[in-house]
Structure formats: structure tokens, C-alpha cells
Amino acid sequence: MCVKQVPGVSEVRIDPKTNTLVREGVLSIINPNDRNALELALILKEEHKVEVIALSMGPPQAEEVLREALAMGIDKAILLSDKAFAGADTLATSHTLALAIKKVLKEFDSEENYLIICGAQAVDGDTGQVPPELAEELGIPQITYVQNLLLSEDKIIVERKFRATEIVVIETKLPALISVLIDINKPRYPSMAGIMKAYEKANVIYFDSMALNADSSKIGLNGSMTEVKKIFFPERKVNPIMLEGSTEEVVRKLCQYLKDDKIF
Amino acid sequence: MSIIIDAELCTGCASCMESCIYDAIELDNNIAKVLPNCTLCRACIEACPEEAISLERDDAKAQKVDISQFKGVWVVAEHYKNKIQKVSFQLLSKGRELADILQVNLTFVILGTDFDDKLEEFSQYGMDEIIYIKSPILKDYYSDLYTKVITELVLETQPEIILIGATATGRDFAPRVAKRLRAGLTADCTGLEIDLETRNLLQTRPTYGGTIMATIRTPSSRPQMATVRAGIFKMPEKIKKNVNIRKIEYEFKEQDSVSKIVKVISKTKTPVNLEDAKIIVAGGRGVGSKENFKLIEDLANVLGAELGGSRITIELNWLDPDRQIGQTGVTVSPKLYIACGISGAIQHIVGMENSNIIVAINKDPDAPIFNFAHYGIVGNLHEIIPILIEEIKIMNLNKE
Ligand SMILES: Cc1cc2nc3c(=O)[nH]c(=O)nc-3n(C[C@H](O)[C@H](O)[C@H](O)COP(=O)(O)OP(=O)(O)OC[C@H]3O[C@@H](n4cnc5c(N)ncnc54)[C@H](O)[C@@H]3O)c2cc1C
Ligand SMILES: Nc1ncnc2c1ncn2[C@@H]1O[C@H](COP(=O)(O)O)[C@@H](O)[C@H]1O
Numbered sequence: 082m083c084v085k086q087v088p089g090v091s092e093v094r095i096d097p098k099t100n101t102l103v104r105e106g107v108l109s110i111i112n113p114n115d116r117n118a119l120e121l122a123l124i125l126k127e128e129h130k131v132e133v134i135a136l137s138m139g140p141p142q143a144e145e146v147l148r149e150a151l152a153m154g155i156d157k158a159i160l161l162s163d164k165a166f167a168g169a170d171t172l173a174t175s176h177t178l179a180l181a182i183k184k185v186l187k188e189f190d191s192e193e194n195y196l197i198i199c200g201a202q203a204v205d206g207d208t209g210q211v212p213p214e215l216a217e218e219l220g221i222p223q224i225t226y227v228q229n230l231l232l233s234e235d236k237i238i239v240e241r242k243f244r245a246t247e248i249v250v251i252e253t254k255l256p257a258l259i260s261v262l263i264d265i266n267k268p269r270y271p272s273m274a275g276i277m278k279a280y281e282k283a284n285v286i287y288f289d290s291m292a293l294n295a296d297s298s299k300i301g302l303n304g305s306m307t308e309v310k311k312i313f314f315p316e317r318k319v320n321p322i323m324l325e326g327s328t329e330e331v332v333r334k335l336c337q338y339l340k341d342d343k344i345f
Numbered sequence: 346m347s348i349i350i351d352a353e354l355c356t357g358c359a360s361c362m363e364s365c366i367y368d369a370i371e372l373d374n375n376i377a378k379v380l381p382n383c384t385l386c387r388a389c390i391e392a393c394p395e396e397a398i399s400l401e402r403d404d405a406k407a408q409k410v411d412i413s414q415f416k417g418v419w420v421v422a423e424h425y426k427n428k429i430q431k432v433s434f435q436l437l438s439k440g441r442e443l444a445d446i447l448q449v450n451l452t453f454v455i456l457g458t459d460f461d462d463k464l465e466e467f468s469q470y471g472m473d474e475i476i477y478i479k480s481p482i483l484k485d486y487y488s489d490l491y492t493k494v495i496t497e498l499v500l501e502t503q504p505e506i507i508l509i510g511a512t513a514t515g516r517d518f519a520p521r522v523a524k525r526l527r528a529g530l531t532a533d534c535t536g537l538e539i540d541l542e543t544r545n546l547l548q549t550r551p552t553y554g555g556t557i558m559a560t561i562r563t564p565s566s567r568p569q570m571a572t573v574r575a576g577i578f579k580m581p582e583k584i585k586k587n588v589n590i591r592k593i594e595y596e597f598k599e600q601d602s603v604s605k606i607v608k609v610i611s612k613t614k615t616p617v618n619l620e621d622a623k624i625i626v627a628g629g630r631g632v633g634s635k636e637n638f639k640l641i642e643d644l645a646n647v648l649g650a651e652l653g654g655s656r657i658t659i660e661l662n663w664l665d666p667d668r669q670i671g672q673t674g675v676t677v678s679p680k681l682y683i684a685c686g687i688s689g690a691i692q693h694i695v696g697m698e699n700s701n702i703i704v705a706i707n708k709d710p711d712a713p714i715f716n717f718a719h720y721g722i723v724g725n726l727h728e729i730i731p732i733l734i735e736e737i738k739i740m741n742l743n744k745e
Binding site for chain 1 (some may be wrong): 353364366371381382383384385386387388391392400425440485488489492512513514516517518519520521522523525527528529531532533547551553554555556557558559561562563564566567603604605606608609610611612616617624631632658666667668672677680681691694695702705715716717719720721722723724728729732733736737739
């Protein structure tokens, strides 16, 4: 399963006076959807005795989210970290993740029977593009926006939310990739024992671009087709007409304005 | 590869620091210095007034494609229950604009079945060409079938821009197609422009929950793909026009689709249709309770409006999830939007700022919602709305 470290966005705010980002106290966290992916992987581990491996690409600090995943109960954590991975868009990110997954699969006997679980989207970039791109690169089917899953032997049956009020039930054979929504489960908290183990005993395995035998034209900035041209703060509309007076007056003024605007 | 700062040119103005969302630049002796947590996003390069920042690239840049070979703008249709979705038509109106600037054709690509007698009607929406891929299995959406057909078609016709609705469907197949083509894809765009000199599509989208806007381009590869939010662009005007229709009966093989649709479950009571609503009355945490939402509903009723809410009202179970407006809900653009007890968090704003007229009722004069409203009322919604309802009732009577 894939976890990403993201800034706690609910805390990213704009200072209205200076129009700059307020960064104080902004912590890095596990991407919220990825906690659900973790929880699902752990449930499958308990029910089906599968091995759970968490994979993350990011700077060395991202080791923290993998420690947290270990504390929750995953078996193995791998961090893909290298300066050469920096500047990756979703195309390059999914390529790098795919290289690592192929490497891990080779070390197992079975390259057939696996399930990749991702979050439906990350709150920083919020693209949701990495999961389908990863599935394509691995040559396996994908089901995105999953809110329920049943695993039996070599197949999965999932509920995919595809409209506000509609769910489609899809069946597919393993290997496959799914991306999960927040609604799928309630992530557990790590136990004290889990935390101790994660920080004292467990190892986070590091892969760099050499270990992955990566083609330098397909990773990081070089492997990215998109380029950020500029970043700016949303424009603020100014000068609303503020309606003042008694409640009755205010209401009457509003209705008059809306009449003038041909709304009423 | 790294960001280089020219110490000669740097004036220590800190513009780059402000532009950096990763907090990866600091001032060292009044000269900007890039820290190890830089992600090479390059926002600082644009931000620097002195042009003191540049990107040092390795030579290994991927093989260049001849981008001049790619011509034309595509919109890929989304349909459900044999009806083309609104977002696809909205994309046609934006697509027309882009195609005119680039002086190329606009193509509407439909993968489906049973559309034969509807093509005439669609041809009023301003495209130059319709490519209709027909197969019974395309009645429903399958990611692998869409990916196969669209990639084949792109390789054959080589469009320069492909626009797709940023829905659960579009966001499912677009990345898969992009990967197969090794094309750049920008998710969830809210603005599209052309840089005519390079023919690059400038794609603007919210990131970090709408706190920041990013403009993204795909300078060295084609096609340029974008998923685009519903409700951002207007429906196209109907026009009379000669449209070239190309129909392809497509035969899939058994192994083309690995996944099977078992069934579709609908949870609908009455369908909520915020996207098409002319008037929306939305409530936030300031409404106070589920019971109090009755008041907001009453206002919606006298106005013939649809009811919506901020995310918190959904989290508190005051409203159903399909009524959430904003970044993680629906994007709306009604003629009138009345925000009651909503603070105006940016994640909410990105979902409704395209409304023609926004009215905000909030008891806090400093609530950010007032920065986006056309008419603002500072006060208690529980006092204001009952009187507003009475006033509207009187108006309604006078009309009849
Ligand atoms: C990744 C992410 C995605 C998100 N997506 C969305 C989204 O799609 N949509 C969305 O809405 N939010 C979204 N949010 C949440 C968003 O950040 C805000 O928390 C939310 O919009 C706030 O809702 P609110 O305005 O109803 O509540 P509050 O911020 O609590 O505001 C309540 C307002 O009501 C006013 N008020 C209180 N009592 C009264 C009264 N009696 N009369 C008049 N005014 C009164 C108060 O002054 C206050 O301004 C998202 C957040 C994150 C992190
Ligand atoms: N750098 C990364 N490392 C590990 N997983 C990632 C990374 N980026 C994206 N993902 C996975 O892809 C999902 C969607 O991310 P995104 O496409 O960035 O919105 C996340 O929830 C993760 O499961």
C-alpha cells in the first residue's frame, strides 16, 4: 500500500493582511485517505494472513509516516528517497513507485497474487492521478474511489462511488489496484506496544534511484511532463455592498437589489 | 538538478520565501538560500522580481517529441443512463474558445451506444467534428476499454489538447490514458488559457485545498490533457453548423476488460441537483442545529431553490453528503447563492465563487465570506431569515 506524507492542510491558511501563507504549527501528517488505506490493509492482514508492506516516496522526513504505519501494525516499510526523485509530477511518481513494487514482487515467489491499496487522493496536490497511473504501469486493473471491499481467494468485489447517489459494484481478479475513500473504514490508533516496536526495533528500508535501477529520464523533474508555471493566491473580490439598518430595512434593501439585478 | 540563486542579483527581498509553500527558502546574510526540503516546484523562479533564481537541469531530459505534429482540441464526453452529462457540454464551450485561438478543429469524442439519433442534436453545440465510437458494452463505463479506445484514437489523430470532466469517471481513465501516452495531465482545472506563442495550454487549478492556485503547463509533450471541474464554464449557445460525423463500430475482445460490473446501487430519495440549480440557499455551522435547518429549507422553498451546505453541516449530519458544496463536494454556479452562517473557508469558496450573485448573512463582520459576497448582511440569521421569508412570500403573491 502507498502512503504519502503531506502538510496538515487544514492548518495551511492565508494571512489576509499580508496575503501570504501562515505556516506556523503546520505539521506533516499521513495523507488522511492513506490512513484508511492502511486500515484496510491491516484488516486484510488479520482476515487473510497476508503480508502488508507500506511504500512511500519522499524526503527522509517521510520516514515518520512509515514509522506511524509500522506502529499501526504493518509488516514492512519502504521509503523511496533520493534527490533525483525530487520535482516529480504524478507521471514520474507513479513510475518510481512502480519500480519499487516490481522490485519487491521479484523478491516474493508469487508475482501474481497481490493487491495495491492507495488513498483516493492526497490533500496537498489533490490529483488522485497516481493510483490509475501506477496501475497502468504495472499492467493491472484499477478501481478508484472505493468505499467497500470483499477479498476472496484471487478476486475482489468492491463498491465504487461514482456519483453522489450511485455506487457501482465491480468484480475483478488479482492482481489489482484500488484507491479508497475516507468512508471505507475508521482508522485505528497505534497501540503503545506498536509504537515502541516501530521506533525501537523495526527498520525502514531505503531505496534510492540506484537501488531501483531507475532511468534518470523517467524520474523526478526529468520524468515529469507537467511544469508549475506559477503559484498564486486566489484573487479576492472586494467591496461587497454591506446592507445596514434594522432587520426589516436590511431585508427590504436586499430584495430591492435582487430585483434590480433581475433575480426576482 | 537544483534551484540556483544568483547571489549577485539577489536583493534579499524575500519574495521567493513568500512564494514557497514548502518553507524551503531562508535568508542567509540577506541572500536567499535553498534548503534540502525543496521539491523543485519552481514557484520561486516566477516570484523573483530580479530574475535571480533559475533551475539547473541535467541533460537527461526525456526525448523530445515533435509537438508541431499535434493539432486540434478534443472533449471526451461523459454519459450516464444514455444522457451526456452537463460538464461535457460546458467543456465544449471552453473547447470552442481554445480551438478558435489555436485555429484548429474542435472534436467531441463519444464512447457509447444508442447515441445514433442524438448526434444531430449534439451537433448544435459548436464542435467541428464528432467521433462516435460505438459498441454495446460502452453503455457503461469501463476504465480499461476507455483507455484502450482513447489511446488508439489519440495515436491516430494526434490532438494537442484533450479536455475531460473532473468527475469520478474522468479522473479514473484520464490518468491511465496519460500514462500510456506519456502525456502530461493536470487534474481538476478551474481555468484554461492558451499561450499562443508556444501553443501551450495554461491550466490553473486549486491545490492545498484551494488555499493556493497553481498554473501548470506541459511544454515539451503532447497531447496536453486536463480534467476540468463541472460548473466552471457556461453551457454553449446552440448554433447551426456543419459537423463532420465519424462513426466507428468498435469490436472488443473478451480479454479487453478484466473487470466486470456486478450491479449498480442507487441510494436516491429525491435527486439533489445543485449543479443545475438557478438559486441555492446554503447553510453552515452558524445555522446551529439540524432542527434549525428547517428555517434554511423554508427559505429555499419560497425561492424555489436547492438546499446546500458547508462541509461541517455534513459532518454533523445536519445535511446529506450530496448537498456539500466546495472542494470536496460539488462546484456550483447558480444565478443567486445565499450563504447563511458560513464563514467562507477557501475550500467552500472554490465551490461557489462562480455564482452570479452571492449574498452572505453572517453575524461576524470579519467573516471571510464577505470578501466574496456581492451583498453582505451582518446579523443573526435566525432573526433575518424569517423576515426575509415573509418579504419573499409577499413578493411572490404580488407576482401572481
Ligand atoms: C481538504 C479539505 C477539504 C475541504 N472541503 C470542503 C468542502 O468541499 N466544502 C466545505 O464547505 N468545506 C470544506 N472544508 C472545510 C472548510 O475548511 C471549513 O472548515 C468549512 O467550510 C467551514 O464551514 P462553516 O463555514 O459552515 O463553519 P464555520 O467556519 O464554523 O463558520 C460558521 C459561521 O457562522 C457564523 N454564525 C454563527 N452563528 C450565526 C448566526 N446565528 N447568524 C449568522 N451567522 C452565524 C459565524 O460567524 C461563522 O462565520 C474542507 C477542508 C479541508 C481540510
Ligand atoms: N509520493 C508518494 N508516495 C507514496 N504514495 C503516493 C505518493 N504520491 C501519491 N501516492 C499515493 O497515491 C494516492 C493519491 O495521490 P495523488 O495522486 O497525489 O492525489 C495517495 O493517497 C497515495 O496512496
